[in-house]
Amino acid sequence: MFKKILFFLTIFAFALPAYAGSKDNSIQIKGSDTMVNLGQSWAEVYMEKNPTEFIAVTGGGSGTGLSSLISGTCDIAMSSRNIKDKEIAIAKQKGINPYEIKAALDGLAVVVNPKNPVSKLTIGQLAQIFTGKIKNWKDLGGIDSKIVILSREVNSGTHVYFKEHVLRNNDPNSKEEFAPGALMLSSSQAIADEVAGNISVIGYYGMGYISTKQKPIMVAKDEKSVYEAPTIENVINGKYPISRPLFLYTNGEPKGLVKKFVDFCLSKEGQDIVLKTDFVPVVK
């Protein structure tokens, strides 16, 4: 009796990890919420062409994706920020060798309610708003109302990118942080919904989320520059100042099925999908 139970338990113990791990014809992709729609569109088209292969795409945030790549639970991590040195160090300890592939570009839109009269801001003003130094819309020519800052949670690549490139204006020694009163919402959609319904808020997200219910702010590098809207052309020609690369990370140089999929993403067809999901292609 005991032997039997033990036998089954042993089988279970061995079978479970094998089952959870990647099978030969499937890829696990995880990471940036900004890139989830893009990843899923890639996977759908790819699976239509290769019906025997299976690709699972899940979100959670860039940090989530990279930490699963490091712990070996996904094959490709999607990330809307560069991998940190700290993460590379931990990955190396675990025998994982992150390999970076630039797969698309994204413009970060700063959005307000369409009823808000403010429509253009400089990077400097944005930094002062999001660090809490400008507190009222009337200081920016708007209505007399407190500015409510909406941000993504810290697991979001968008959060990290915005902090480093807008709040800290690319200065690695800067210690600027989001104002402690900034509301941390768990998804870009939650920010979009709150912006649509509240005149006092300001938020940011990948430009794929812009709809008619939000008004994207025109942004200029400084007061002397031209204010540009977050459009695909402006990101491609580099005029829009808050744009960023979107990455795929693999363990070592991609090979086998992973390589086939990555090649597909970078192909003409893959990059057309990038354009269709409101991002900007890297390869022409």
Next chain:
Amino acid sequence: MRKFKEFIIEKLIFICGIASILFVALIFLFLLKEGLALFKIISPSAFLLGKSWYPISEPAQLGILPLILGSLIVTLGAAIISIPIGVGCAIYIAEVAPAKTKEVLKAGIELLAAIPSVVLGFVGMVTLVPLVKTLFKLPTGLTALSGSIMLAFMAMPTIVSIAEDALYSVPKNYKEGALALGATHWQTIWRVMLPAASSGILAAIMLGIGRVIGETMAVMMITGNAAVMPNSILQPIRTLTATIAAEMGEAVVGSEHYFALFAIGIVLFFISFIINVTADLFLHKKQ
């Protein structure tokens, strides 16, 4: 052979019996192991009394005082709303309501307990949050108050059902005695029934609060998650539970952020442990 079977079954049941304690002990050990590693990096006082929570900055600032206060203010708000209503409801069900109403009310309360917290959070987000915003003329409705009201709904079923049990188990002759001495119905309830059931009612309140402080999903959705030092119930706050839930996915295993989240887990464990022990003390006092 029969004896052997008997022996096996006895042992199996014994294992089932101690399993829960074993699991609690293992979870606690794991929490301690992962959480205490943090205190090699920063001191416990800097962790518990630090006023800024910027876990992914360099160097990370890991002060959880705003989170502790956030949790407390939401819980306090929920307690203030749910205790009077909950105890009042229990008194009505146990003492006043006619049999039919009683059945309907009890079923309703059970239904309230069955609503998943994410659903309550979602309903709160689309109905309560805009209401709070316009009612108090706030810049945003994602506030501690919205969280408190939603959590009050979650604490209510626990408070009502346990308090009602406590009232029900007051010996019949207490009530009969009071009525026979000429007390009115209300005097009986207020002077006799409530004092007699007080320890059970206190236990009910403590367990309700325990439910509130551990709640995650709803508060994460409607309190705004801003890690500020709260000075009013009408501003956004961030709770301990929401912090763990929102950030656990990101934290790289073995980083100080990861250890800090486990240390928050220890703090939460202690808070709910204290609440449960207090509730238990009240319950035992009754017996």
